[in-house]
Amino acid sequence: MKKGYFGEFGGQFVPELLVPPLRELEEACETIVASSDFQEELGDLLRNFAGRPTPLTRCDNLSRDLGFTLWLKREDLLHTGAHKVNNTLGQALLAKRMGKKNLLAETGAGQHGVATAAAAAKMGLGCTIFMGATDVVRQAPNVARMKLFGATVVPVHSGTSTLKDAINEALRAWIARQDDTLYCFGTAAGPHPFPTLVRNLQSIIGQETKKQAAERMGRLPDAVVACVGGGSNAIGMFYPFASDDAAKGVRLIGIEAGGTGEPGCYNSAPINLGTPGVLHGQHSMLLQDAFGQVQPSHSVSAGLDYPGVGPEHSYFAQVGRVHYRVVYDAEALRAFETLARREGIIPALESSHALAFVLEHREEFTPGSHVVVNLSGRGDKDMGIVAGLLPSLQGDA
Amino acid sequence: MGKSTLQQRVEQANKAGRIARIPFITAGFPTKAEFVGILRELDAHGADVIEVGVPFSDPVADGPVVEAASRVALEQGVTLPWILEQLAGLTPRLKAGVVLMGYYNPFLQHGLERLAADAAKAGVEGFIVPDLPLGEDAPMRAALRAHSIDLIPLVGLNTSEERMREYAATASGYVYVVSVMGTTGGTNSMNATVEDALERVSRVFSVPVALGFGIHSPQQLASLRVKPQAAVFGSALLRHLEAGGTVAEFMKPWVS
Ligand SMILES: Cc1ncc(COP(=O)(O)O)c(C=O)c1O
DSSP: OOOTEEETTEEEEEGGGHHHHHHHHHHHHHIISHHHHHHHHHHIIIIIIIIIIIIIIHHHHHHHHSSSSEEEEEEEEEGGBBBHHHHHHHHHHHHHHOOOOEEEESSSSSHHOOOOOHHHHHOOEEEEEEEHHHHHHHHHHHHHHHHTTTTTTEEEEESSSHHHHHHHHEEEEEHHHTEEEOOOSSSSSSTTTTTOOOOOHHTTTHHHHHHHHHHHOHOSSSSSEESSSSSSSHHHHHHHHTTOOOGTTEEEEEEOOTTTTTTTTOBBBBHHHOOOEEEEEEEEEEBTTTTBBOOOOOOOGGGGOOOOOHHHHHHHHHTTTTTEEEEEEHHHHHHHHHHHHHHHOBBBBHHHHHHHHHHHGGGSOTTTTTEEEEEBSSSOOOOOOOOHGGGOOOSSS | OOOOOOHHHHHHHHTTTTTTEEEEEETTTGGGGGHHHHHHHHHHOOOOOEEEEEEOOTTTTTHHHHHHHHHHHHOOOOOOOHHHHHHHHHHHGGEEEEEEEEHHHHHHHHHHHHHHHHHHHTTTHHHHHHHTTTOHHHHHHHHHTTOOOEOOOOEEETOOEEEEEETTOHHHEEEEEEEEESSSTTTOOOOOHHHHHHHHHHHHHHHHHEEEEEEHHHHHHHHHHSSEEEEOHHHHHHHHHTTTOOOOHHHHHHHE
């Protein structure tokens, strides 16, 4: 396979001015990230700063109804509230060892921005976060958290003023600041080497899950389900299974966000509803019109609201190792409420998509089997959004 | 391989004792109806080559001016087939050559072979694709070469001499030097770093050198110790037109 490619997907479609910093990062991945010294320090940060390993929780109440055992990989319990910190700690440590003084990053919902700002504060790095102007308003509490960590938040007014435009602006800024700044990319997408770097940093999710499954189930799970925005929590969960011959029989299911599902409405499901194209440095599945213009995306979950997807997912879809399915806003909201009521856990709306697939398609899972859902984040950040959407939260207290 | 038409155009300007003039205009800016007229005026007022911007939803190498122009064009329904159709009727009547500058995805979705054939029919002599660096450019370069169309390489102040040599091995037309570590329309100090880069590029490439991004007046070039063979100006022209200025006024300092 060509370097930086997963089958026909991947690549490095960037302005020539970004080739030198990407090369520098590639080299740092091979020398610094691969070193035992780096891995040791990162391991310490993940344990003692972020809170790893995260538990594997058995959902006894829901399992009784479902007729199979539902488990949750609890990335929601990590510091800053989502899996994003696995990646940002790795990249912040890398930046420091590369001699960089600053991080810059894009963010949509603000989860990656918060995780980047926290990692930068911890590592003593400067931090600039680009965020679509629409998202700055929608996700005000996360903007405040980023600022509290000392980050500069730059609202982006171009294009659709959302995540994809924040990525454009971050790439532009990196051109000018490459000497002393690392672009801390938020998902397993973008130009090579980001898809591989982020996947490797997130693979701890799947590695821990396999180990915990062996201890708790006495074997591998039968199915593993994760939501797919850019694809980092899902690839981090799937890759240790997909790259292990002994785990060939484990069903891997990625969930894309279908939006409202009404005809003519935008969605965030490029693998199911898009076509191959080039955006943000990569060739991958993409929501676009007949002329190659990128379509706006939509999902009730801001973290899944993106018209593209990481190239390795496009590849896994093409070769059939992972099955990608669509879950709609209403199904995710139902799952959000169900998990809170039945298991005492508030999932992020992103993770609720993965959970919803299991709850809404229980007939697709064998009775008595073990099903793991990656609970990529906690839902506190979504309370403002669901308050207006869930009937149970309407009316007087 | 002989010299391409684009290379000859630049060299002819140089023979006449001047730097070749390459204005950039986003197709369909400020309105679709004005597109053909603006191209004809640029041609009449001394353009040697005209770079026509193909609008894209996510122009990562562009600053706010070109991005806004791109959005205006898209809102009016400007598409690649429309641009090619307009050019097919126009290029036979232009003295200047036409180059399309745009991001890879719209070209890829058109189909690279079909694009090359359609572009040849439309009289397009070259392409500039800012998100298609060496390493990803082989399919497009091969498709264009079959129709003798140049794929113009872009290099920057941070491009190593070694990488320039790799670019030079396949370069035709001219080589485009990005004069800022930033996006189109960026501010440019024309400092020693730019001169060093121009020197390196001139040493490595046998095709002429065009300097662009952030150029707004011929005075900027006057102070350069090492001169490019061509100058590209885009954001400044777009800004001028947006403020109600005419092409003739804008081109005047470049022609006199
Ligand atoms: C909790 C949570 N899950 C999932 C995602 C989607 O990103 P990815 O597909 O990279 O995991 C996000 C993004 O913000 C998130 O915050």
